[in-house]
Amino acid sequence: MQSMEESIVEFLKSQDGPVHLVVIARHLEMGKKGRTRLKRVLKDLARERKVQRFGTAWGMAPPPDVFEGRFSQAKDGYGFVALDDQPGRDVFIPEFLVHDALQGDRVRMRITRVQGDRRSGEIVEVIERGTTRISGVLRKRGLHWYIDGEAAGLPDRVWIPEDARLDSDEGDAVGIVLTTWPEGGGTRFEGRVVQRFDAIPTVLAAVDKVVFEHGLAVDFAADVLEETERLPDEVRPEDLEGREDLRELPFVTIDGEDARDFDDAVCYLEGKGGGRLLVAIADVSHYVQLGTAVDREAQERGTSVYFPTRVLPMLPEKLSNGLCSLRPRVDRLAMVVDMELDRGCKPVESRVYAAVIHSHARLTYTMVERQLTDAKGERPPEALQPMIRALHGCSKQLFKDRMRSGSLDLEIPEPVFGVSSDGTRVESVLSRTRTKATGLIEELMLLANREVARRFLAADLPTAWRIHEDPDPAKIEAFMHMARTLLSGKDIPKKATPKAVQTVLERVKDPNRRIVLQSLLLRALQRARYAPDCIGHYGLGFEAYLHFTSPIRRYPDLLVHRVARRHLLDGGSPAGEGLRNAVARICMASSASEQAATKAERACQDALKAHFMSERVGTAYTGRIAGMISAGMFITLGDLPIEGFLPVAAFPPGDFVFEPDEFRVSGGPAKCMLLLGDLLEVEVSHVDLDERRITVALTEASWEALGGRGAP
Secondary structure (H helix, E strand, C coil), X not given: CCCHHHHXXXXXXXXXXXXXXXXXXXXXXCCHHHHHHHHHHHXXXXXXXXXXXXXXXXXXXXXXXXXXXXXXXXXXXXXXXXXXXXCCXXXXXXXXXXXXXXXXXXXXXXXXXXXXXXXXXXEEEEEECCCCEEEEECEEECCEEEECCHHHCCCCCEEECHXXXXXXXXXXXXXXXXXXXXXXXXXXXEEEEEEEECCCXXXXXXXXXXXXXXXXXXXXXXXXXXXXXXXXXXXXXXXXXXXXXXXXXXXXXXXXXXCCCCCEEEEEEECCCEXXXXXXXXXXXXXXXXXXXXXXXXXXXXXXXXXXXXXXXXXXXXXHXXXXXXXXXXXXXXEEEEEEEECCCCEEEEEXXXXXXXXXXXXXXXXXXXXXXXXXXXXXXXXXXXXXXXXXXXXXXXXXXXXXHCCCCCCCCEEEEEECCCCCCEEEEEEECCCHHHHHHHHHHHHHHHHHHHHXXXXXXXXXXXXXXXXXXXXXXXXXXXXXXXXXXXXXXXXXXXXXXXXXXXXXXXXXXXXXXXXXXXXXXXXXXXECCCCCECXXXXXXXXXXXXXXXXXXXXXXXXXXXXXXCCCCCCCCHHXXXXXXXXXXHHHHHHHHHHHHHHHHHHHHHXXXXXXXXXXXXXXXXXXXXXXXXXXXCCCCCCEEEEEHHHCCCCCEEEEHHHCEEEECCCCEXXXXXXXXXXXXXXXXCCCCEEEEEECHHHHHHCCCCCCC
């Protein structure tokens, strides 16, 4: 599925020189109406230095001397740069050419050597520091204060001037903002203390540190709260003007037990030739007007951020948990996707409109799952059970059709943390997997999003499309290579289409090996993001997709609602160029916010996993080899959704050959061969709470099996 940008670049590469806009449009089979969009895409490509304007013609830009990307540094000093919008392997940077760059920095770099698909380079400039806030324990050396920077990926201590330690004492857990970096080798790291944490390493303190380190917004500004307080507490009669009244229909919400904000409600009505599915989404756009203080704050946050012990909402609580939340037995304003379905659950007709609903019940996944699996315990009210069965039947058909048309079914277990009531300990870590109940809601939301996307595309409306580009060829080939290794003797498709990749996953019968392979696939796939141009979604196999169903917690959904209300509903006006420019800015900012939130949530998961395993040092686990790098391998710990790192140094003395690109370790005294997905018994040897790292060692049995003599 090629994007317009890719088609333009491919066409211009094939030409002997620059060509006129009309020639490009003719090649893309675009009429006059598409010229405006084509000009906009060409300008975007020119800003990215991929193409260049030559008078009234367009051609390929000359190769740039310097590329930009994100730098990742290894403990030994060398690193890699993931180039922006560039396919292929990350560029290797030897230690002596790293210069002043540090872990996570955005950099400019120059390619110095190319050997096959492997590239080496040199950092020429740091554009933006990746680490500006770190936490640690305050130490004193003579008259000087410092914290260790290693846990944050810094190569040295960070020194704190006497007047910048916020009255903190030695041994205090603090958060600091970096003020000086050792650029040019002439200075040192310096910072100032801006926050103090509980010195006892509790779960609550660990989450607070993650929030601080990632610079996440916590409290809402006074003008935002004041503006929110002026909103009504309930739906008023004047709010119903121009809305369809659906309060008699049996809408229900289905969420987790601990959910507090309810974005969506569903309803299904049986019909002669199929049925009528209604998906109601909280109408946040009615209360959060463009340009208000609340809107500016929501746009800046971009998304809600979820941690096991707290939530950092995009909207103030009065909106997120109150006025916009589709609570049971109260009137709420909604935007509704109303679909007539045939017997195969395919939409034959649909409408999007503003309405008022009255949720009849707040159901949980557990209640619905009990009904669908005939398990004991509380179930949905009997009057609603026929509708739940119908919704389940519809969701099963939707899933089947989606798989048939090329969607990927990636089910990586998510960790669910049981935290003690006082927030001091992690008492359990379980795996959350898809159930019939969660799958039901997932399929209905996908359908609603897809149907709105179809209507936007038909109307040529500007919006924040949810796109997922084709995977990097080198990385997806590495995945297919591993699949061929695991499935030796079986026919593996040569081209990695979504359907072919899904076929490969289904052929791996061992569920544990399949999870390992799915994790490898995730690393090969591009990151889904928001974009002003619709280029499709590789993972879902959809030609057009957007997010409509969560405006309480995602700003792009709120944008889609606004555009729908103004330009899609009856009497809507055509969209102007100003809206298109605003959409492009919002897409870029929202993608960055989502990425930052994901990074923080994963850091929190790593912290809580480390807390949990800190009480289990010395415990042995039989796990799978889940990943390999030149320094060692990652091992799953039994059935826990946790991995420990097994360093190369932990292996018995001998000529072991680590080949991460081939996903294997071979040799040693026993002439063994270890592959990704193989079982290995290890024990937890060390847990570093500051670095959020779990290290494992070989058990005596594994040591001997690999040819080790004596005690490991």
